[in-house]
Amino acid sequence: MHYIFKSVLQSLYREKWINLLSMLAIASSLLILLITFLLVFNFHLATNRLPELFSLVVYLKDNVSKDETDKIIAQLNQRNDVAGVRYLSRSDAMVEFKKTVKSAGAILEGLDENPFSSYIEIKLKKDFVSGPTVEGISEDIRKIQGVDEVYFGEKIAETIYFLKRSSQAISIVLFLIISIVVIFISYSTVKILFYRKKDEIEILRLLGATNGFIRTPFILEGGLIGSVGGILGIACVVIIYLLIKYKLSTVIPLFGDIIMPWLIVPLSLLIGSMLGVIGSLIAIGKIRI
Amino acid sequence: MITFNNVTKCYENLTILRNIALQIDKGEMVFVTGPTGSGKTTFLKLIYLAERPDEGEITVGNFKINHLKQSDIPYLRRNIGIIFQDFKLISNMTVFDNVALSLRIRNEGDIKNLVYEALKKVHLRHKADSYPKILSGGEQQRVVIARAIAARPELILADEPTANLDPNTATAIMQLINEINLQGTTVIIATHYRELFRNTWKRILRIDEGNLIEGRSTK
Numbered sequence: 490m491h492y493i494f495k496s497v498l499q500s501l502y503r504e505k506w507i508n509l510l511s512m513l514a515i516a517s518s519l520l521i522l523l524i525t526f527l528l529v530f531n532f533h534l535a536t537n538r539l540p541e542l543f544s545l546v547v548y549l550k551d552n553v554s555k556d557e558t559d560k561i562i563a564q565l566n567q568r569n570d571v572a573g574v575r576y577l578s579r580s581d582a583m584v585e586f587k588k589t590v591k592s593a594g595a596i597l598e599g600l601d602e603n604p605f606s607s608y609i610e611i612k613l614k615k616d617f618v619s620g621p622t623v624e625g626i627s628e629d630i631r632k633i634q635g636v637d638e639v640y641f642g643e644k645i646a647e648t649i650y651f652l653k654r655s656s657q658a659i660s661i662v663l664f665l666i667i668s669i670v671v672i673f674i675s676y677s678t679v680k681i682l683f684y685r686k687k688d689e690i691e692i693l694r695l696l697g698a699t700n701g702f703i704r705t706p707f708i709l710e711g712g713l714i715g716s717v718g719g720i721l722g723i724a725c726v727v728i729i730y731l732l733i734k735y736k737l738s739t740v741i742p743l744f745g746d747i748i749m750p751w752l753i754v755p756l757s758l759l760i761g762s763m764l765g766v767i768g769s770l771i772a773i774g775k776i777r778i
Numbered sequence: 779m780i781t782f783n784n785v786t787k788c789y790e791n792l793t794i795l796r797n798i799a800l801q802i803d804k805g806e807m808v809f810v811t812g813p814t815g816s817g818k819t820t821f822l823k824l825i826y827l828a829e830r831p832d833e834g835e836i837t838v839g840n841f842k843i844n845h846l847k848q849s850d851i852p853y854l855r856r857n858i859g860i861i862f863q864d865f866k867l868i869s870n871m872t873v874f875d876n877v878a879l880s881l882r883i884r885n886e887g888d889i890k891n892l893v894y895e896a897l898k899k900v901h902l903r904h905k906a907d908s909y910p911k912i913l914s915g916g917e918q919q920r921v922v923i924a925r926a927i928a929a930r931p932e933l934i935l936a937d938e939p940t941a942n943l944d945p946n947t948a949t950a951i952m953q954l955i956n957e958i959n960l961q962g963t964t965v966i967i968a969t970h971y972r973e974l975f976r977n978t979w980k981r982i983l984r985i986d987e988g989n990l991i992e993g994r995s996t997k
Binding site for chain 1: 826828849852853854855856858860862866867868870879880882883884925
């Protein structure tokens with residue numbers, strides 16, 4: 490074992506430039522993969538949050554009593570597509586308007602009475618925010634006694650649904666393409682690296698070395714190269730993330746919301762070493778391609 | 779030590795060795811000769827199982843070559859020291875490490891002493907830390923011999939051991955191989971240089987169009 494570790498370290502040192510190149514190739518491949526993952530992950534999070542912003546507004550008839558209103562609210566709460574219900578009386582609606590619109594005072598000036606109707610705001614569960622589904626839900630609600638009108642942004646619901654669906658499809662396709670590219674780059678790099686040792690392997694075989702004796706140092710070497718590549722890759726990603734989150738976000742506040750799933754740190758190390766090991770296994774003929 | 783029982787070896791439609799039958803005893807020194815491309819190297823390759831026979835049976839020591847599994851080939855080769863025509867030294871390893879390689883493969887102890895002992899025999903003790911590329915052809919050939927003898931194998935196979943060497947170096951190399959044989963190691967030398975065996979009283983196996991013709995050199 491002492492010889493194996495010594496020969497791995499010696500080999501890494503002897504072929505330091507090509508080894509460094511392999512590490513950088515794996516690191517940059519992982520960097521591309523991880524940045525794509527971060528973009529896709531954050532885009533997915535953002536589109537997942539969009540349905541929370543969507544709501545249906547149910548206007549009640551003027552003559553609806555307090556008891557009837559409570560019944561309507563209870564009825565709405567029982568629905569399995571409703572995530573939450575909020576009732577706003579006429580005065581609440583006025584306060585809400587004043588909070589939302591800064592120039593509300595000027596608009597409302599001169600009006601003798603409160604022009605707002607009382608209404609119920611309904612938040613739907615994420616999976617029900619799509620054009621046709623919302624249309625069906627609003628039709629149902631319209632039939633409830635005491636309900637005057639149901640309003641919702643049909644186009645908004647459709648757009649949210651489209652964005653959510655397409656973000657999933659785009660994420661999967663993009664991630665798959667980048668993953669294939671990364672595997673190919675890493676495989677080629679490690680294959681080239683070990684192809685240089687083809688003669689050495691042949692000599693070892695002729696001298697009576699067993700497969701284990703020949704393969705172990707190569708696999709260890711591949712794993713080490715891959716791991717270092719993984720560390721370099723993830724280090725770059727963390728630096729880029731911190732720069733965006735804490736420096737760039739001062740200019741573009743949107744970037745302040747970027748989230749880093751820290752699980753990718755050990756995962757990229759694992760992927761890096763796996764790429765190195767798989768590359769060396771292919772190169773020494775354990776896996777034929 | 780080695781038995782060939784009606785062995786035939788073909789490459790595509792060309793018969794390189796035809797119906798060869800022979801026995802080489804322990805401690806013998808045998809020259810395999812014939813023109814370039816006659817099948818001398820193939821003959822050696824059959825012994826260390828770089829090639830398998832198409833017909834017939836070969837026995838090397840306790841190994842029955844025909845029935846040997848791929849995973850057992852390393853153990854056959856550990857009993858054989860091979861001197862390759864093209865040296866087959868690992869360029870990024872020192873002379874010491876190249877010689878030590880055959881011992882490490884065999885998981886031998888006391889590697890340092892065995893390597894220096896082998897290097898001393900080929901008069902290259904002082905070159906232990908050098909790399910093969912800075913050595914002359916003769917010196918590289920001697921490193922190969924040191925690697926072949928370091929593990930004290932029962933059998934040495936030498937493929938054109940003096941090719942591309944000047945006459946003086948060639949003579950020194952042959953003296954060295956002769957000494958190894960005198961210590962009881964079986965030696966088979968493939969060569970097309972008649973001068974190598976002209977003045978010895980050794981067994982000669984001449985390959986002529988696939989047939990093996992037995993003979994003996996004159997003293």
